[in-house]
Amino acid sequence: QVQLVESGGGVVQPGRSVRLSCAASGFAFNTYSMHWVRQAPGRGLEWVAIISHDGSFQFYADSVKGRISVSRDRSNNTLYLQMNSLRVEDTAIYYCATEGQLHTRYFFGFWGQGTLVTVSS
Amino acid sequence: QSALTQPASVSGSPGQSITISCTGSSGDVGTYNLVSWYLQHPGKAPKVIIFEVNNRPSGVSDRFSGSKSGNTASLTISGLQAEDEADYYCCSYAGSSTYVFGSGTKVTVL
Numbered sequence: 001q002v003q004l005v006e007s008g009g010g011v012v013q014p015g016r017s018v019r020l021s022c023a024a025s026g027f028a029f030n031t032y033s034m035h036w037v038r039q040a041p042g043r044g045l046e047w048v049a050i051i052s053h054d055g056s057f058q059f060y061a062d063s064v065k066g067r068i069s070v071s072r073d074r075s076n077n078t079l080y081l082q083m084n085s086l087r088v089e090d091t092a093i094y095y096c097a098t099e100g101q102l103h104t105r106y107f108f109g110f111w112g113q114g115t116l117v118t119v120s121s
Numbered sequence: 122q123s124a125l126t127q128p129a130s131v132s133g134s135p136g137q138s139i140t141i142s143c144t145g146s147s148g149d150v151g152t153y154n155l156v157s158w159y160l161q162h163p164g165k166a167p168k169v170i171i172f173e174v175n176n177r178p179s180g181v182s183d184r185f186s187g188s189k190s191g192n193t194a195s196l197t198i199s200g201l202q203a204e205d206e207a208d209y210y211c212c213s214y215a216g217s218s219t220y221v222f223g224s225g226t227k228v229t230v231l
Contacts, residue, residue, distance in 0.1 A: 112166065
């Protein structure tokens, strides 16, 4: 079955960097665009970024543009999120999610369990 | 990219029907029939229950239904059950490969 497992979260100081990973299995990873969605503690969901199935394009939310980069390794079915110049307001659970399911698109079809990033001095 | 507007909370008794609204703008909900809805139980990842305004993924109960009129989308839960108590989020495609979520609605089963 579809599995998405995020890792790389933890406590990070403001201004530092962190790289999150999302290991995918159980589906044709290389045929899906992938998303990152985050959720601050006790708050709602916020779309962060998308990368196309082949990695040829990426788009970002205005709140993170210029500080975040999404990439993927098609050889080992892994999605990444590089976050730089971290701010306290970046504290959140970060979820990876697929673009749609099977032949449908424009929604978040499968989700990982999330990884918590806490930005604090 | 302002969040879509949802009521903070909605409640109902078992067996009743409730409706959650999701108001956006002409830049998202009003233009694209690409509204999706997600259910999130405490401490769990969200799960899609509606996509493309009114389509259910395989395995999702037909007690969940969606609709849209103008800049407002709606999710109706019929035959409310205790297990429906959760947070619900709408989301709309907003053009240029970007998405915007709603503010979230806490559903309480009385």
